[in-house]
Amino acid sequence: MKAITANRLTDGRVIYRTAQGQWSTRFQDAQPLDDYAAETVLAQAGRESGIAVGPYLIELGEHAPAGQKWRREGIRIDGPTSGTIRLIEPANHDRAA
Amino acid sequence: MYRYDEYDATLVRERIGEFRDQIERRLDGRLSEDEFKPLRLMNGVYLQLHAYMLRVAIPYGTLNSAQVRTLARIARHYDRGYGHFTTRTNIQFNWPALTDVPAILEELAAVEMHAIQTSGNCIRNTTADPYSGAAADEIEDGRPWAEIIRQWSSLHPEFTFLPRKFKIAVNGAAEDRAGLRVHDIGLQIVRDALGQTGFEVWVGGGQGRTPRLAVKTRDFLEPRDLLSYLTAVLRVYNQHGRRDNMYKARIKILVEALGAEAFIAEVEEEFEAIRDSELRLPDAEIARIRSFFGTPSIHNPAPLPEAGEPGFRHWLKRNRRAHRVDGLSSIVISLKPIGGTPGDATDEQLDIIADLTARYGLDEIRVTPEQNLLLPHVHNEDLHPLWLALKSAGLATPNAGLATDIVSCPGMDYCSLATARSIPIAQAIAKRLEVAGLSEAAGDVTIKVDGCINACGHHHVANIGVLGLDKRGEEYYQITLGGAFGKDAAIGGIVGKGLAGDDVPDAIARILETYLQLRRGSETFIDTLRRTGADAFKEAIYVAQ
Structure with a gap:
């Protein structure tokens, strides 16, 4: 199965195509599509220029690629894995130089 | 610092109006994404994994307090509370809405900043030694020359659609802290036998998938001829640079393909033809730009404080x-x-x-x-x-130049070009080295991490480089040794097969432990590595493999 994702034109946020032909920022709302339907819906989404930028297909479930492509999509779903700048305080900051 | 004149202010104001109109036309459908993309890129707006990214130019890396305060306000109101400073001394905001970009640009313009030419196949923000005007080893302040280049290259009609992006750096000190030899053009200020200053010119350096060190094209260039010579280089590149293959489009490939001698001959021919044109810099203009920059003088200098704590x-x-x-x-x-x-x-x-x-x-x-x-x-x-x-404020980490002072590109956590994550690797390395006390023990060493071969994190010129790649769906990391950024610039060599991300921090730790065993006297890491060769470290890297 496949789903369609893109970035939202106004703010670039990650969005997914829903069964209602809308777009949602929630991955859970993505419509699972078989290969044939996926191509058809993707073509339709590509003609709608007002909301989504660069729609493309991603694999779902057991067919999802295990590596880089899916990791990239995982980061798009969950956000950066790196946090922003939070830190641990080094133990030796105040020790004698 | 340089202050905008009426031309600068008008140019930036008009550009914001133009881009605001382009955004409006994109939002209402009059412009397609294919039409809009090159326009937004020329204004510093990328579309990354999670959002748009706005790269703001910081000319030769110099800011005043009002500008920093504006960056803080942009981070707070239009982003998620932070900004990211880059290896080319710009700042990137990772979460701005496209609809907010005109307002952000207005805020920037109010403090004489912009995002023009921070992307696209044009002349990018010129960088300089960050210690300009302060360095004890300075020959001449490079900032006036970087500013002259900024004014000349901004919206330059002939050089707006080059074969690829183009990066220039200026260094005015004995030590090269601007990375001249890995720039498209590097300008080193030197003195001739009479004590007059001019430029030693390096062309054709760069990193990315084909790292090359620049070749010297001129031993001495008269300052007044700077723009004529830059124009000559750009013209030769614009004419012969490959537009059919983006991976072979940088000037470094052209210099290599033509051969340095033939390339220099073409540049010299063009240079001679335009040397005495309107491009010749008037002494008065050089003096005017110089007047914006200076080194402070003080009365009654105080000694360094007693360092009690x-x-x-x-x-x-x-x-x-x-x-x-x-x-x-x-x-x-x-x-x-x-x-x-x-x-x-x-x-x-x-x-x-x-x-x-x-x-x-x-x-x-x-x-x-x-x-x-x-x-x-x-x-x-x-x-x-x-x-x-x-x-x-959490800003006094005493690690400048140490192993925990790690440079990293954004990697796959943000960047749509990345093949692997880089920030978590950098974080894990820093924690590992700090806990083991290795950062302090190893002294001066550079570690740089990249999430793809484009090398925004400069891993090629790190003493210890880490390059994240994808192999059959798994992240893995190549280690390079022996790179250097300055006067002794060198491209690091790959030491062997890649490592899993979890294994990288321990491998780096073992590299530094090996250095501590091998070093003689006051040798730095790179000194020892050059003496022993990389093979001396190879076993340490792969000991557990």
Whole structure:
């Protein structure tokens, strides 16, 4: 199965195509599509220029690629894995130089 | 600092109006994404994994307190509370809405900043030695020349659609802190036999998938001929650079394909034809630009303070640099807290930095290619209160130049080009080395991490480079050894097969432990590596494999 994702034109946020032909920022709302339907819906989404930028297909479930492509999509779903700048305080900051 | 004149202000204001109109036409469908993309890129707007990214130009890495305060406000109101300083001394905001970009650009313009030419196949922001005007080893301040290049190259009609992007750097000191040999053009200020200053010119350097060191094309260029010569180089590149293959489109490929001798001959021929044209710089204009820049002079210079507290003493040792003026010091503000994201600063920190820049820094601060900040001019008597203020803001990590002062590109956590994550690897390395006490023990060494071969994190020129790649769906990391950024620039060599991300911190730790065993006397890491060769470290890297 496949789903369609893109970035939202106004703010670039990650969005997914829903069964209602809308777009949602929630991955859970993505419509699972078989290969044939996926191509058809993707073509339709590509003609709608007002909301989504660069729609493309991603694999779902057991067919999802295990590596880089899916990791990239995982980061798009969950956000950066790196946090922003939070830190641990080094133990030796105040020790004698 | 340079201040905008009416031409600068008008140019930036008109550009904002033009881009605002282009955004409106994109939002209402009059422009397609294919039509809009090159327009937004020319204004610094990328579309990344999670959002748009706005890259703001920081000319030759120089900011004043009002500009830093504006960056803080943009981070707070239009982003998620932080900004990311880059290796080319710009700042990136990772979460702005396209609809907010015109307002952001208005805020930037109010403090004489913009995002023009921070992307696209044009002449990018010119970089310079961050210690310009302060360095004890300075021959001449490079900033006036970087500013002249900025004015000449901004919206230059002939060089707006080059075969690929084009990066220029200026260095005015004996040590090369601008990375001249890995730029498309590197300008080293030198003195001739009569004591006159001019430029030694290097062309054709770059990193990315085909790293090359620049070749010297001129031993001495008269300052007045700077723009004529740059124009000649750009014209030869514009005419012969490959537009059919983006991977072979940089000038480094052209220089290699033609051969340095033939390339130089073509440039010289063009240069001679235009040398005495309107491009010749008038002495009065050079003097006018120079008048914006200077080195502060002080009366009654104070000595360095008594370094009573151990933490203060340690910070002075690592983060202070000698200044050319007695009584002043240059201070590195590390943006490398252990476990943090290299180069990130929060809006609150930026506000504090702005305050400290105004209070202790003679209203001037620099961004460094190491993704740190630098207060170039601090009175010695202000060093202790400055340290206390930085410490309370989490900005006094005493690791400038150490192994935990790691440079990292954004990698797959943000970048749509990345093949692997880089920030978590950098964080894990820093934690591992800090806990083991290796960062302090190993002294000066550079570690740089990239999430793809484009090498925005400069891993090619790191003493220890880490390159994240994808192999059959799994992240893996190549280790390179022996790279260097400055006068002794070198491209690091791959030491062997790639490692899993989890294995990288231990491998780096073992490299440093091996260095500590092998070093003689006061040898730095790179000295030892050059003496022993990389093979001496190979076993340490792969011991557990």
